[in-house]
Amino acid sequence: MSDYGMASVTDVSENFVPFITGEKPQITDTVTIASGHAVAQYTVLGRVTATDKYIPCVKTATDGSQVPRRIAIYAVDSTGGDALGPVYCEVECNPDELVIDGSWGAPEEMKELFADQGIYLRRPM
Template sequence: MTTFGAPPFQPGMTTDTYIPDQLIGGDLKIVTDNATITGGAIYKRGTVLGKITASGKLTQALAASNDGSQTPVTALVDDVDSTGGDVTGPVFRQAELNGNALILGTGITLSTAKAGMEAAAGYNLFIKSPVTAADPT
């Protein structure tokens, strides 16, 4: 258990450092929704998802799929464990996402994800490609 309080630097006290995952790529208001996630896997935050046409369920977008899920439509807000079957999980409805932090399925490129997510009906997602602030020397 981490103890928070003043003064933070006394014997026996610990501090935590928050290190963001950089998934959010802008200041557009974030809107999320719950959706049915299938696929029998553990998906990490930022996994790019496609919608299965027949069922309307979401699964990881893979280029080799031919059930509609090969077209990316959204990404996961949080980690989801669907190993036991279909689960309800949080997905982005509106956001600016950092393309470098997205988890792309096999055969899905960043440009494919961007085109699919920006064109998906009912979603207002924008993929950004941030420029590094590293010293160029």
């Protein structure tokens, strides 16, 4: 019998790395991602105070976006203009899966700031 066209039967569950790592209920919302950004899935976002729009969180920013507030659930391309994107407002998640700007040394630097938002970083057991 030919296996041509058959789906693979390889068990990939041993390679699965979860993003959600706890039993805390997830709170989500939709926010405006400011134009000029290609945001990857699980990117840490900060809110620009003057516009209330979200951009990737950079530790050295001075416009309000230096505070990690949300995590992008999916990739969002706002390079052509502002775009709406779903975000986690509260979640317990794997810090190793976060997409963070290089200005942050490691996700653990965000741990206390995230906790103030209801986002908790915990690696899977």
